[in-house]
Amino acid sequence: MPSKNGTKDSMLEVFVYAAQDYGYxxxxxxxxxxxxxxxxxxxxQEYFQRLSxxxxxxxxxxxxxxxDELLKASEDAKKSDNNNVEFIHLKNAQVYVGDTQPTPSENHFLWRGKIDDVNGFFLGRIKQKN
Known part of the structure; x- marks a missing residue:
């Protein structure tokens, strides 16, 4: 379950747990x-599998x-009963800085970040203008 330590957004942790525990x-x-x-x-688990x-x-x-190390990390994540998530993992990720085109502007990539570094979030994704 999400931590109550006050340093992480507990609602964001709910989404991370749903992805890790239920594939949501x-x-x-x-x-x-x-x-x-x-x-x-x-x-x-999916993050490390895709990264491999x-x-x-x-x-x-x-x-x-x-x-091999990435596949091992994927298997370890599958077996883990970790109640303290530290990272959030995204697929098909893009990064926007200001009004510039996203990085990368073509194709999508995997992204991993510390939950503690997230200042806010909204559900949904930004669509790139064509």
Whole structure:
């Protein structure tokens, strides 16, 4: 359950727990130190699984080790009964700073941030103008 320590937004933690414990995913936009980060919340397990896919076409020894560590982290997250989440994970994320085009402006990426660093949020995502 969400912590009552006063440093994290307990409602934001509810969405993170729903993603981690039940696979529930919802569009969200976060205010993080003046930047807007928009995407879909995913659980830690899915985040590490998807991140490992970035190394599937690289057969170097280093890439294989990184991929193995990410897959291990995904499995550990699956087994974990962690009642104290520290991070929020987004897929199809984009970052907006001011009135500029989002980063990246094409394609979407995975994003991981500390829940303590989120200053505010709203449900839904920012749509890029074409």
């Amino acid at each position: 995913s919802i569009d969200i936009t976060l205010n993080v130190h003046g930047s807007l980060v928009t995407g879909k919340i995913v659980g830690e 896919e970035n190394f599937k076409d690289d057969s170097s020894e280093t890439a294989e080790k990184i991929k």
